[in-house]
Amino acid sequence: MSNDVMIYASDLSKTFGSFRALDKINFEVKRGEIVGFLGPNGAGKSTTMRILTCFISPTGGTARVNGHDVFDDSLAVRESLGYLPQRAPLYLEMSVLEYLRFAADLRHLDAQTFRKRARSVVEVCGLAQVLGKEIRHLSHGYRQRVGLAQALIHDPPILVLDEPTSDLDPNEKAEFLDYLKQIGKERTVMLSTHNLAEVEASCARAIIISSGRIVADGPLDEIRAKSGRVRYVVSIQESAGDGAYRGRGPLPKKSEVEDALGKVGGVKKLGELPTDDRAHAFEVVSEQEVDLRPEIFRLVADKGWVMLELHRDAQTLEDVFRSLTIGDERRNRRLGPQPEVEDDEDDEDEESDGDRPGAAGGDAAEVAAKDQRS
Amino acid sequence: MRNILIIARRDLRAQFNSPVAYVVIGGTMLLLGLIIFILPHMSVGGVSVGGFWAIDRASMDQMFVCLPPLLSLLVIPAVTMRSLAAEKGSGTLELLITMPVRDSEVIIGKYLAACGVVVVLLAGTLLYPIAMFWGHWGIGWNLGALDWGPVWAGYLGCLFFSLAAVGVGMMLSSLTENDVVAFFMTTGALFLLYAVGLLVSLFQGSWTAVVEFISFESRFQSFARGMIDTRAIVYFLSVATLCLLVSFRSLESRKWS
Ligand SMILES: Nc1ncnc2c1ncn2[C@@H]1O[C@H](COP(=O)(O)OP(=O)(O)OP(=O)(O)O)[C@@H](O)[C@H]1O
Ligand SMILES: [Mg+2]
Numbered sequence: 001m002s003n004d005v006m007i008y009a010s011d012l013s014k015t016f017g018s019f020r021a022l023d024k025i026n027f028e029v030k031r032g033e034i035v036g037f038l039g040p041n042g043a044g045k046s047t048t049m050r051i052l053t054c055f056i057s058p059t060g061g062t063a064r065v066n067g068h069d070v071f072d073d074s075l076a077v078r079e080s081l082g083y084l085p086q087r088a089p090l091y092l093e094m095s096v097l098e099y100l101r102f103a104a105d106l107r108h109l110d111a112q113t114f115r116k117r118a119r120s121v122v123e124v125c126g127l128a129q130v131l132g133k134e135i136r137h138l139s140h141g142y143r144q145r146v147g148l149a150q151a152l153i154h155d156p157p158i159l160v161l162d163e164p165t166s167d168l169d170p171n172e173k174a175e176f177l178d179y180l181k182q183i184g185k186e187r188t189v190m191l192s193t194h195n196l197a198e199v200e201a202s203c204a205r206a207i208i209i210s211s212g213r214i215v216a217d218g219p220l221d222e223i224r225a226k227s228g229r230v231r232y233v234v235s236i237q238e239s240a241g242d243g244a245y246r247g248r249g250p251l252p253k254k255s256e257v258e259d260a261l262g263k264v265g266g267v268k269k270l271g272e273l274p275t276d277d278r279a280h281a282f283e284v285v286s287e288q289e290v291d292l293r294p295e296i297f298r299l300v301a302d303k304g305w306v307m308l309e310l311h312r313d314a315q316t317l318e319d320v321f322r323s324l325t326i327g328d329e330r331r332n333r334r335l336g337p338q339p340e341v342e343d344d345e346d347d348e349d350e351e352s353d354g355d356r357p358g359a360a361g362g363d364a365a366e367v368a369a370k371d372q373r374s
Numbered sequence: 375m376r377n378i379l380i381i382a383r384r385d386l387r388a389q390f391n392s393p394v395a396y397v398v399i400g401g402t403m404l405l406l407g408l409i410i411f412i413l414p415h416m417s418v419g420g421v422s423v424g425g426f427w428a429i430d431r432a433s434m435d436q437m438f439v440c441l442p443p444l445l446s447l448l449v450i451p452a453v454t455m456r457s458l459a460a461e462k463g464s465g466t467l468e469l470l471i472t473m474p475v476r477d478s479e480v481i482i483g484k485y486l487a488a489c490g491v492v493v494v495l496l497a498g499t500l501l502y503p504i505a506m507f508w509g510h511w512g513i514g515w516n517l518g519a520l521d522w523g524p525v526w527a528g529y530l531g532c533l534f535f536s537l538a539a540v541g542v543g544m545m546l547s548s549l550t551e552n553d554v555v556a557f558f559m560t561t562g563a564l565f566l567l568y569a570v571g572l573l574v575s576l577f578q579g580s581w582t583a584v585v586e587f588i589s590f591e592s593r594f595q596s597f598a599r600g601m602i603d604t605r606a607i608v609y610f611l612s613v614a615t616l617c618l619l620v621s622f623r624s625l626e627s628r629k630w631s
Contacts, residue, residue: 016631053472057629078474085472089465091384093391105380106473150469 004031006158006188007052011061014047020333021047023212024061031157034184036199037192039209040325045192046086048209049162052190053083066158079107082156086163086192088147092136096127096146099135100153107154114153121149124179126172140167148176161191165198177202196317206317210325211333224320231313232292233273234261235281237306248304254280260299266290279308377475381483386490389453398452399495402444406499410436434503434520438528438598441499442535442590445492446564450536451557453491454543457484458621459556477625481618485544492536496529524600531597531606535590538610539564541617548621564590571595 007029014022022044029035039045050056051063054074063070066080090099100121104114122128125145130138135146144167151159159180165173180189181202193199199206199220206223208216216223236257237247245251254272257280262270266286273281286292293312300307389395461467470480507520543560550556571591577584586592593610596603 050468055468055472055628056631075474075476078472081472083469083472085465085468087465089469091388091466092464093388094384102380102384103473106377106475108376147469 006031006066008064012058012063013060015059018335020335021212025214027207027217029188029190031188032185033205034189034203036203036206037190038206043209044212046162049160053081053160054078080157082151082159084147084151084161084164088144090135090143090146095132095134097131100149103150104153109154117153121152125149141169157187159189163192196321200317208324215324224317226320229285232284233311234296235279235309237308238280239278247306252305264295266292377479378483382486385484385487389491394452395491398449402449403498406440409440434525441532442594445536446539446568447561449495450539450543451560453488454547454560455553455556457488457544458547459550460553462551478622481622488540496532527597527600527602531594534607534610535594538613541614545617545620548624
């Protein structure tokens with residue numbers, strides 16, 4: 001059962017006038033998966049979701065939801081979906097309860113099922129306090145909760161949520177993501193977001209889309225490994241202050257440390273980190289395969305310096321996201337036979353403005369995007 | 375069918391949850407009362423209005439002279455602007471349409487709701503003939519026997535007229551995302567459709583026939599005179615149907631923009 005494809009998109013394209021909002025994107029989402037849909041502003045996340053929910057039609061390609069084609073069988077598609085559009089556009093003059101009842105009516109829930117479901121979604125979305133209030137008087141976060149509640153009211157097998165947590169407070173956000181994880185075992189959830197921590201917390205898989213194209217798709221670990229670099233942070237004592245210096249020989253100078261670290265084999269990049277005057281701190285970036293920690297330790301010990309800190313950071317998802325999507329904005333999305341803009345120069349900009357190293361440019365983006373798990 | 379009723383009920387409730395419906399209905403009643411009962415008799419472009427007390431006849435003709443313009447210029451534009459234009463503008467249409475409902479059900483549901491508001495208004499205006507000509511109100515007073523036949527014919531005319539006019543309003547509302555634009559487009563269109571009949575004398579030859587064919591006013595005239603004109607009914611219903619079809623297409627076209 002767990003291998004059913006619930007959302008299937010094949011060569012999906014959408015153009016607005018001469019603007020290419022989606023450019024042949026392909027992906028599948030199976031039952032029991034929670035997929036984070038990531039991408040910079042204007043990447044085409046909402047457009048994809050609107051196609052999947054039959055609000056707009058694709059210009060090319062096919063999409064199937066729960067086995068039904070979004071074009072030929074859109075009623076069946078919409079029956080199996082719960083959808084929260086971006087910014088939760090609700091009828092402001094209705095009260096929360098009225099709205100939920102309206103949604104349930106259109107989903108043809110009977111009164112008893114409605115009561116049961118309403119109780120559960122009201123609890124999950126934390127709406128008990130505001131049930132009788134008109135939506136126009138609610139704060140944005142609460143409106144979003146109502147939007148979530150209406151998407152969940154009929155307990156749909158597939159949930160498509162466009163930035164469902166953007167206005168929620170941290171408590172509600174955590175609770176909601178927990179709930180998603182819990183119901184997500186049997187259902188299919190596709191949620192778009194800009195918050196990468198959230199993806200790490202709730203999704204096992206991410207699809208990263210940029211300028212209308214998928215640049216990465218797969219389990220988070222795999223995506224994280226994609227940029228293929230690791231960062232180490234090293235700090236060496238610079239002055240002992242009032243206490244006794246425990247090292248051998250004189251206190252090291254910054255240039256000394258920098259030179260020595262630079263000579264360690266496998267170091268790709270070395271940068272200074274800001275510290276007080278008690279320590280020299282550096283970050284060292286290397287390829288992923290080699291572990292530099294033994295080398296660094298040996299070096300420091302041999303020199304007789306005092307090591308205050310040595311740790312290794314895996315690439316954060318954020319780094320990967322940046323490396324996959326930065327520079328892509330300038331990609332030409334006009335239709336017609338204009339030449340593609342070369343991406344090379346973009347890499348330069350980004351290395352100098354990026355405060356985190358390891359954000360490699362276009363090459364990472366080319367380590368493309370197939371779901372390799374199957 | 376069920377979806378149509380759910381949507382219509384919600385829309386109707388929304389209309390009456392906002393002050394717009396009350397202001398429009400109240401305003402129309404007030405204007406109607408003013409024109410019928412307070413205004414001295416006068417003649418505007420060959421149409422005589424006012425002078426209810428001066429005519430010295432038990433007749434509600436005046437009401438059916440005033441109702442269609444008021445409906446066209448105020449009530450129907452204000453009601454239909456909210457049906458689709460406002461929903462498109464605020465984005466709520468996206469949530470509605472991604473529910474398992476057909477586009478046609480959305481259009482028809484909203485159309486019925488808009489017609490509902492007009493029916494409520496028409497029912498409200500019944501107060502005037504009732505107050506003037508029926509019962510004794512404990513003071514042993516009324517204006518005497520009214521021939522109710524023409525009144526019912528007039529109301530029937532207003533109803534079919536409204537069905538067509540609401541259709542026009544829905545259509546224009548479906549073409550824009552801005553409710554103010556929808557309001558003025560509807561006002562303009564209905565004004566033209568109505569007023570062109572008043573100008574019929576300005577047209578020559580075969581144009582007269584064309585104008586009389588299109589004009590809501592010419593079609594409405596026989597009702598105002600107490601006759602039930604089936605050809606007019608067919609015409610009004612055809613206009614409504616056509617407009618709803620266009621609205622449906624226009625709603626569908628969002629998919630291809
Ligand atoms: N109806 C439309 N007409 C013209 N262009 C559109 C339309 N809808 C979307 N676009 C364009 O398509 C692109 C993708 O938009 P989309 O809303 O899918 O982005 P997104 O990934 O959801 O961005 P965000 O993170 O800001 O929500 C944008 O550049 C947008 O300008
Ligand atoms: Mg979006």
